Amino acid sequence: MNISPVSGAHGISYPSAQSTASTASKGPSGSFLKQLGGCFSPCLGSSSSGATLSPAHEQVLSHTYSSNIKGKSCTTPPKGTSPRLSDTPMKQALSSIIVQELKWLKSQPKSLFSDVEPPSSMIKKALDEKDGHPFAERFSDDEFLAIHLYTSSLYRPINHHLRCAPKNDVVPVIDALKSGLAKLAQDPDYRVPGQLHRGIKEKMTDSEVMSRFKPGKTYRDDAFMSTSTHMQVAEEFTSDVTLHLRSSSAVNIGPFSKNPYEDEALIPPLTPFEVTSLRKQLDKWHVDLNEIADNPDE
Structure with a gap:
């Protein structure tokens, strides 16, 4: 930056x-x-006297x-910050989110979310990535920033907004993220027809798991759901529960991720799934979910 x-x-x-x-x-x-x-002489009409x-x-x-x-x-004066880093409401909102996240991180262990940088640096690096990416032309700056930086630790404030504490400055970022995902969903190459896996870090008791994931019932997440095509990646994020999903709405964002090795597929908020199976193996819960077209009231 x-x-x-x-x-x-x-x-x-x-x-x-x-x-x-x-x-x-x-x-x-x-x-x-x-x-x-003589060069500094005030007598401008004279060339011989000085x-x-x-x-x-x-x-x-x-x-x-x-x-x-x-x-x-x-030394020449430093150049000013490029207007491209803050020329839309979304980029300004993103900068605000990053600043707030950096403040929050000061109270956390140093190793936690170490990929968050000052806004100008973080946004410029992402835009440089977009400019050099062979398949990023389909996105506006806002859409690419939203997708790319969601795969950093900034997923936390975005999903916290959706699940717990709505904040106005997050809305433009969420809108850009949804718009970018919709563009990818139109391209068959970015749809993920196979099984996906998602680890849940939250510690849950057996009764909480059985209450939340009742077979035959509908399950939805208020936030974006990050999943992977690789079970071992999901296990890195698992505490006691692993979800196994089949989704027609999942979009492969791996090629645009900060962590492409995760092979991440993202599912939009409130996508409805039917719980088809719940089982416990070796002290770990496994939940099978199939996306459903309708969203029945229950």
Whole structure:
């Protein structure tokens, strides 16, 4: 995100290469500086007369000239932040979410969610990723940012908004995420027809599991559901319960993820599933879910 200032060495050339070479290491002579003083003469109509430099001015010019001849870099002001990083309400909302998340992380273990960076850095890296991605042209900046950064630790505030505490600044990000998923859903190459797996980190008692996942009943998650085509990936996120899903709404976002090895498929909020099976094996619960077209009232 940081835009490095451009600096360069500025040399000065004069008609006599021989005189320049002789003064490069010693600094300019007094006679040369007196001639140079003509450049600063207020008498603009005269080309032959010039003001004599004072000793103080001569010393300043001597130091400046010597520094430049030796190749001392001249620093230019840093460039401003690119307008592209904040030119939409969604990007501004995303920046706000990142700032809030960074504040929250200060009270957490250092190893937790270590992939969250300052907004300008995080957004610029994501946009650079989009610009270099061969299949990202289908997305607007907002859509790509929402999908790509959801696969970072920013999924936490997004899903917390949907499940627990609605916040206005999250809404533009969720809208962009839904829009990007809808575009992918139109492409058969990004649909996931096979079985998916999702680990649930939340600690649940047996009675809670049996109450939430009753066979024959409908299960929905208020938030986006991250799943993987690989069981071993789901197990990394599992506490006591693993879901095994078949979904017509799941979209493969792995190619646009910050963690492509996870082969993540994302399911939109409130997608209805029928609980077809609930079983316990080796102290772990396994739930089979099939997506249903309708959403019956129960």
